Amino acid sequence: MENRNKIIDCTIRDGGLVNNWDFSVEFVQDLYNGLSEAGVEYMEIGYKNSARLLNATEPNPWRFLDDKFLKEIIPEKKFTKLSALVDIGRVDPNDILPREESILDMIRVACYIREVDKGLELVQMFHDLGYETSLNIMALSSVPERQLIEAFEMVKESPVDVVYIVDSFGSLDPADIEHQVKKFQTMLPNKQLGVHTHNNMQLAFANTLTAMRNGVTYLDASVYGMGRAAGNCNTELLVSYIQKSSYELKPVLGIIEKHMLAMREKWEWGYIIPYMISGSLNEHPRVAMAYRNSDDRDKFVQFYDNVTSPEASLAPSTR
Amino acid sequence: MENRNKIIDCTIRDGGLVNNWDFSVEFVQDLYNGLSEAGVEYMEIGYKNSARLLNATEPNPWRFLDDKFLKEIIPEKKFTKLSALVDIGRVDPNDILPREESILDMIRVACYIREVDKGLELVQMFHDLGYETSLNIMALSSVPERQLIEAFEMVKESPVDVVYIVDSFGSLDPADIEHQVKKFQTMLPNKQLGVHTHNNMQLAFANTLTAMRNGVTYLDASVYGMGRAAGNCNTELLVSYIQKSSYELKPVLGIIEKHMLAMREKWEWGYIIPYMISGSLNEHPRVAMAYRNSDDRDKFVQFYDNVTSPEASLAPSTR
Structure with missing residues (x-):
């Protein structure tokens, strides 16, 4: 059977929460080229929130993604698709081009459980513009069961492609993940599932493997684990572990060697x-x-x- | 039901493979006192190999444990029991006192599969001297099934208390661990099982949890993961995670704060x-x-x- 797993590398987006998105254009280009050579299916290149809505005074190209700028730095798309994350109340619909005019392939919507209705409105809009979409329900470990059931009733009717299990606090263990995956599968049988983990208890990779074995297909990760606080599941671990002939570890090792060691000296993330x-x-x-x-x-x-x-x-x- | 899990802290023994056992007496004393306050059941305080058999020219108190020296630095036993590891062909039986004259409670025998007969001879001797014993079969991930079956026929007849699943290379994942545990349980129904993991793929803690959920009761770990190469499962993660009223995390945090951060600056282990x-x-x-x-x-x-x-x-x- 074809291996349906897809890795979404979040180094820029979640890693940006470590260093306020202080990434050079060269790094982002090297990362994109390396992930393409490694066969990684998606790269989340930042947030597509609105600088105006966030009253930002400084430019921040990976936090406020701009299609024109993206096309300049990635003049030619390679294997890896591009995604962007948006937050409820922080994205300006007028900033979103139709997909055929954009370099982005997927827009993911992060929301808390109480905002799922607003999240699904955004999903509907991005879907109608032609994008692949996901809904990433954050802080899942604190969501009461009843609220989740209500939210799923809405999610079922949405065109959203992927629904994410997000362990925002890095507090879940493999048994928790298996329980959540089974719940999501029962309540959302027509949706693909994704998982986004944090490494607070050194369980990010193990939790991602547990999700994968239970049928979750969209697997978030970051090169060398770079992500907020304890960081994420490591892209190099997934590329090395998953049996998929298109995956190549060496380009990811190249990124770590060239960039990540120095970045880890400068900025802090991981098991602390x-x-x-x-x-x-x-x-x-x-x-x-x-x-x-x-x-x-x-x-x-x-x-x-x-x-x-x-x-x-x-x-x-x-x- | 009473929680039967026991943590064996290997910071000195396996961590010594990182720094050639360059531990101060103060550190070992602080570790012993901290682990006792934390409710950790065992501390492996080093190897009890023979300096003579290893042609050692330098003194190395944690590699060549000596009962007289141990009694000087730990004049009063507290909660935590003490264990020592020996290697086949490196231990001199004349060095081993009867348990009632020793500060050690447990002697563990490390061996490769081809040496299990010799390992069990040592176990028998230590058992007859009154010690708790374990047999730690190393490099399990490379052992052919047939050899394991033959070895188990001998192990079954031995008085050994605990048989260990040792992931020497850090190459096993939770599914592998579950498979091994079930195999060990089927073939050695009258033995308690232990697990010793390495963190090469950030799976040491997850593998230990998997073993525990499947009935393994002796759980090896090291404070801040200090052990050869990628290190071991972290003692602080087990103490924090396992629901046992006698466990206290704070004393382990105190050891990390006072000693381990500086040691990690000086010596290298972990996910590299x-x-x-x-x-x-x-x-x-x-x-x-x-x-x-x-x-x-x-x-x-x-x-x-x-x-x-x-x-x-x-x-x-x-x-």
Whole structure:
């Protein structure tokens, strides 16, 4: 049977949450060419949110993707398709060209469970413009069952191609993933499923494998795991592991050797104790990220006391 | 039901393969006290091999454990039991005191499949001296089924308490582990099982969880993953994850904060690309370790070419 798995490399998009998208054009081009040679099916090249809606004062080409700029830096599409992520309330529909005029192939919509209706409106619009679409429901580990059932009733009727299981906090284990996949399959039998993991407890790759074995076909990853806080499932691990004749590991190794080691010296992501703690507590990593930017960054016992004390006042649940 | 899982912390023993056992007495004492406070059941405090048999010219207290020295540095036993590992042909039976005269509780015997008969002779001797015993069959991923069946016929008749599944090369995935556990359980129904994993493909923790869910009760780990090459399953992840009221994460965090960050700066272990490659190829990490000590240490593409070329001449299969 043909291997239907697809890797979506999120190095630029999720990695940008580490370094405020401080990626050189050369790096993005090398990454695109390397992923194409490696046979990786998709590259998420950033967010297509609106600088105007976010009141951004600085240019940020990978956060506010622009089709004209993208065509300049990628004058010729190769094997790998391109995707972009948008957030509810942050994307301006007027910014989205019809697919035949755009270099993008897929637009993915990230939303929390309470915004699924708005997410599906965006999906419908992008679908009508010709794009492949996905709905990425974030913070799944905190969603009550009943809310998920209600949301799925809407999702079923949508033209969305892929529905994602997103372990935003890196708090799920393989048994949790298997449970979620079976639930999604039962309630959304006509949809393809995707998985997006975080590595807080060193389970990102194992969780992705568990999802794959249970029938999930869209697998998010990042080269050398670069992604917010503990980072994501590593693209090189998937390319090396999945039995698919079109995958080649060497181009991914080339990207790591040429770029990622130096980037990891400059910016921090991966298995770091405060992220392990936030994952094990099923908390958003924002408190741990702030801690890593303070003088107390390596005071792990104090951090644990702070976040587990009965008076722990975590930052308000904003994005 | 009582949680029967036991963690065996191998930081000193397997971590010593990283730094030639260059551990201070203060560190070993802090580790012992911390693991006791954390409720970790065992600490493997080193190898009990013979300096004479290994023609060692330098003293190395954690490689050549001596009961008198151990009693000096641990004058009072706390919660955590102590274990030592021995290798076939490297241990001198005259060095082993009866258990009631020793500070050690358990002696574990590491062997390759072809040496199981010799391993079981040692086990019998240590058992007769009063110790808890385990047999750790290394390089399991390369053992032909028939050889394992023959070995198990001997193991069944032995008084050994625990038989280990050892993923020496970090090449097994959770499905492999589940398969091995079921095989071991079928063939050795009267033995407790243990698991020792390596983190080459970031699967050490996931593999350990899989083993645990399938009934394995002795779980090897190291604080901050410190162990040869890619290191082991992280003790802090097991202590945090396993639902056992006696486990406390904070003392393990304290050890990491006080010691492990600085040690990781000085010595290298963990998820490093040449180890990922050797794991995915089911190879001993020795070639990758030598490469990491050369000027070419970060030339990942060249390393991959070297070890996958048809002419690849790997180092001879010595220990």
